[in-house]
Amino acid sequence: EAQVTQNPRYLITVTGKKLTVTCSQNMNHEYMSWYRQDPGLGLRQIYYSMNVEVTDKGDVPEGYKVSRKEKRNFPLILESPSPNQTSLYFCASSSLGVAGLSYEQFFGPGTRLTVL
């Protein structure tokens, strides 16, 4: 089954304790992206990647890191989480058409993160 998986689905942690949220897709997609969703602010893009070893900042990259060492995986790293990073996080992937992002994005199920 074609899908995007995220782990963990729920996480409660404390300020400053490094964490990683994993994202994996089995559709051989070139494009992967991380979003956070907060009430009243909608979905905001954190980082995206157009292929292995190629990553770019989205609208809200501060406090986050990503890596794309393999095509299928795109982990989100919070080196020193803070309470303002409490949010619902989505990973997404997509094929890239000849002219760039031309196809629908498939979203993972989301990770609800609480930082105390």
Place this chain on the structure above:
Amino acid sequence: EDKVVQSPLSLVVHEGDTVTLNCSYEVTNFRSLLWYKQEKKAPTFLFMLTSSGIEKKSGRLSSILDKKELFSILNITATQTGDSAVYLCALNFGNEKLTFGTGTRLTIIP
């Protein structure tokens, strides 16, 4: 800085009604506009629009883009309770960075 604005923020209608959701934006140079439906979980794709004036249709849903007036609409006819969701639009500014609007929450009353 709001580059993508959706209206209304919330809408409550009765089953069977027709609704029109709006997505307006400020920039003229973008590659595509996308519509998503989000129920309790992750967003699911509805439409991608790249050309002005060409309607995309899927069952009771349709969407059109007006690049001159800088907006897109999503129409849902003969609404059903299963249409209740948050509807999101997003712009791809050509560098594959997506900017989403805050969404319209649609509630269908039986």
